[in-house]
Amino acid sequence: MRATSAPSALANTSPMSVDAQRSRASATHATHARDASAPSTRSETSSSPVARSHDVIFFDCDDCLYKNDWRTANVITAKIESYTTERLGLPRGAAYQLYKSYGTCLRGLQEERYLEHEEELEEFLAYAHDVPLEIERDERLRAMLMKIKTPKWVFTASVASHARRCLEALGIDDLFEGIIDVRAVNWETKHSLKAYEAAMRIAGVKDPKACLFLDDSTSNMKTARAMGWTNILVGTHARDGGDLIVCEHADHIISTVHDFEDLEHFREHFHDHDAQDAVPGETEDADATVTDAVPT
Numbered sequence: 001m002r003a004t005s006a007p008s009a010l011a012n013t014s015p016m017s018v019d020a021q022r023s024r025a026s027a028t029h030a031t032h033a034r035d036a037s038a039p040s041t042r043s044e045t046s047s048s049p050v051a052r053s054h055d056v057i058f059f060d061c062d063d064c065l066y067k068n069d070w071r072t073a074n075v076i077t078a079k080i081e082s083y084t085t086e087r088l089g090l091p092r093g094a095a096y097q098l099y100k101s102y103g104t105c106l107r108g109l110q111e112e113r114y115l116e117h118e119e120e121l122e123e124f125l126a127y128a129h130d131v132p133l134e135i136e137r138d139e140r141l142r143a144m145l146m147k148i149k150t151p152k153w154v155f156t157a158s159v160a161s162h163a164r165r166c167l168e169a170l171g172i173d174d175l176f177e178g179i180i181d182v183r184a185v186n187w188e189t190k191h192s193l194k195a196y197e198a199a200m201r202i203a204g205v206k207d208p209k210a211c212l213f214l215d216d217s218t219s220n221m222k223t224a225r226a227m228g229w230t231n232i233l234v235g236t237h238a239r240d241g242g243d244l245i246v247c248e249h250a251d252h253i254i255s256t257v258h259d260f261e262d263l264e265h266f267r268e269h270f271h272d273h274d275a276q277d278a279v280p281g282e283t284e285d286a287d288a289t290v291t292d293a294v295p296t
């Protein structure tokens, strides 16, 4: 069983509505994504000379917008393990098996009906994300994001409250159109095309080719490519063992998100002049902060 409704806890806290975000993201975007049939896999590689235009850029949050040697990921993983063993009574390692089977442990707990009700989901998510972040403010990242003129969204498999904490710690919480989290995509994981389709609907983009995506997950690269998005793998070394990552599904691979600015293919997304006019919230609404998207 999976939840599909938008809980009241997702009510926007920003003065800007989701509709306003959509209209600001693009005045020409349709409000519905195309059918789920995935385009064929493209053969573009990091050496491809083909530049393409994109209407929206999706940034993953954890281990993408920041990297801290997976310290935050590890403590969340430990919290999930303790929740499943101590509160749900599952054997040790069950959380990892659910993650392997369903893409995320959360999805597995829902599919196998360990978490069925909204209150149970809330309790699990609050417990799992009640962690110290160990994320430093990143002025270099802020400066780069401020130069990007294309609408930017955070697209995370986590929950918006956690992503917002991360963005605030980084000092970039005012630089995105909004946060598209697991609730906003009706609990789909990033291993599902449905999550990408929902993200497009929320961002108001109809053409998958108009989407540019940065994420640290190789499996997410595979799904994003199947969706027809241009994708950039952020991270060159594996979490387990530190081996150099080889990812045939990525169009580009960069070491950290900061390197995005150095990719010649995507220079069109950057202002080459006064950076201030690229900043959502500073030109239109000085009090605006990043907001949560809601399921569509």
Ligand SMILES: [Mg+2]
Pocket (backbone or CB within 6 Å): 060, 061, 062, 063, 064, 215, 216, 217
């Ligand atoms: Mg990530």
